[in-house]
Structures are given as C-alpha cells and as structure tokens.
Amino acid sequence: MLEIILLCLKIAGIVILAILGLLVLALVLILFVPFRYRISVRYDNRNGILGNGLVTFLLRMIRAEASYGEKFIIKVKCLFFTIYPREKKKRTGKDKVKPAKKDRPKASDEAKDKGIASAKDKISDNDKSMDPDKDKISDNDKSMDPAKESESAENKPANKAKGDSKGFLSKFNIDMLKEYYELLTEDSTKDAFECCKIQFFKIIKSIKPGTFNASVVVGLDDEYNYGRAMAFSNILYTYLNENVIILPNFGDKDMDINVFIKGKIRMISLVTAGLRILLNKNCRLFVKKFKRVREKYE
DSSP states (O other), rough: OHHHHHHHHHHHHHHHHHHHHHHHHHHHHHHHHOOOEEEEEEEEEEETTEEEEEEETTTTTTTEEESSSSSSEEEEEEEEEEEEEEOOOOOOTTTOOOOOOOOOOOOHHHHHHHHHHHHHHHHHHHHHHTTTTTHHHHHHHHHHOOOOOOHHHHHHHHHHHHHHHHHHHSOOOOOOHHHHHHHHHHHHHHHHHHHHHHHHHHHHHOOOOOOOEEEEEEEOOSHHHHHHHHHHHHHHHHTTTTTTEEEEEEEEOEEEEEEEEEEEEEEEHHHHHHHHHHHHHHHHHHHHEEEEEEETTT
C-alpha cells in the first residue's frame, strides 16, 4: 500500500515539475526571443492609403498579419492553424432551421378588437365635444405673459454661466494649485521625472526600427517649384537617414509615397524599464503625494 502511494506521489511530482518547466520555458522565450515586425505603407492620389503589417515570433511559428485597403483585415496563425478569424461552418440542408409558422388570429377575436377600438374612438370624440374651450384658455394664458417668457429666456444663460464658473473654481482651487506646484518643485519629484525620462528613451531605443526606407515622388508643374521643394528637402536630410529619397515628376501632378519599416522588439527591455520605474522610491513617493492632494480637495 505504501509503495502505491509513493508511486502516485512520484508521478504527480513529475507532472507538476514538467508543467512548471514548460511555464518557465514559455516565459523565457517571451522575454528573450524578439518579436519581429515589418510594415509597408503606400499612398497615391488614385488608390489612397494602402498598408500591410506582419509580426512574427519563434521563426514564424506564430504570426499576425494585417492589411488595410478597402477593408481592415487581421489574421493570426500558429503553425498551420488559423486562430483568428475562425472560419464559420457552412450549414447543410439538414441543419437549416425551418421558419416557425405564425398562428392566424381567429375571426371572433378580430371582431372583438374592432368593437373595442370603435368604442374608444366614440368616447374620445365625446370628450372633445364636451370641453371645446380648454384649448382656447391655454392659448390665452400663453399670450397673456410674453414678458415672463422673455425674462426667463434671458436669465437661463446667465445662470448657466454662473454655475459653470462656480464648478470650475471649486475644482481648481488656488490652494490646490499651490500644493501641486510645491509637489512638482520637490527634489524627489525631479529625480522621479529623471528616472522616467531615462527609461522612456531606453524603450524608444529598444523598439527603434533597424531598417527604414522611404521614397517620395512629387508631381510638380515646373522647375521653379521643384527647386523650392529640393531646398526644403535638403534641410530635412540633416535629420533624416540617407534611405529617404525625394524625386520630382514634371509630367504628372500626382504624389506617390512608399515607406518600409522593419525591426524587432525584445520584451525583456520593456519589462526591465517598467520595473525600474515601479521600484523607484521617488516615483512611488510622487504617486502617493499626488493621490493625497487629489483626495484632499475632492
């Protein structure tokens, strides 16, 4: 009996260790294996904006594709299986649901309904004939006091403006603004902002594309406009990469833009940047003080 229990515990331990090993392996793959992305966009005056995007993971085992033209389409695949969108099964002739037959009302029920409706119409006509002066009295009341209506219409926007100004001043007190200003000028707050700035630039560097190509064909009327455009583009060349090309087209006024971006993202860099911001004492202190000031004036 003891041997059977030990064998069951051994099997359960092996299964638990295998599951934990798979979870650790999946976590390591997600953190250290990069997600590769590729984006291509084209614009012209005839077709408008056309775009394609691709994100792959683990040697294209998992991939997501997106395309934009007349419609926006997204597809997610794992190996040879389509995860999204799932194909709907076509119904066969046996699976088709027959429409339910509506029960026709009986002749006696129709007669009863007609009799009740005619009786209601007669009662309403009698009520109208009994009190013909009610409408006249209401019209006279309206015509008697036109000044009151004009005064109330003039006072409504003034009351609204007063209410809005009071609500605005109640939300933004001078004392509250002073406390926020003191909070922002503290040394701990400055250190927190400096930490966030450093980590933000690290995130931008990690997701920065490795390949960026762009070609712009500009349709111009004459050489004078082309010279002005090239003078402006030469200023931009100091900030842009050499892979950006601007070309003229004197025979056509259409514009054609092609952009291609390719890069990779490692999740470990994003996670480490986020953890450094969350674990920073100055950042947590700033959040606590900010919540305290907000709760004080709510």
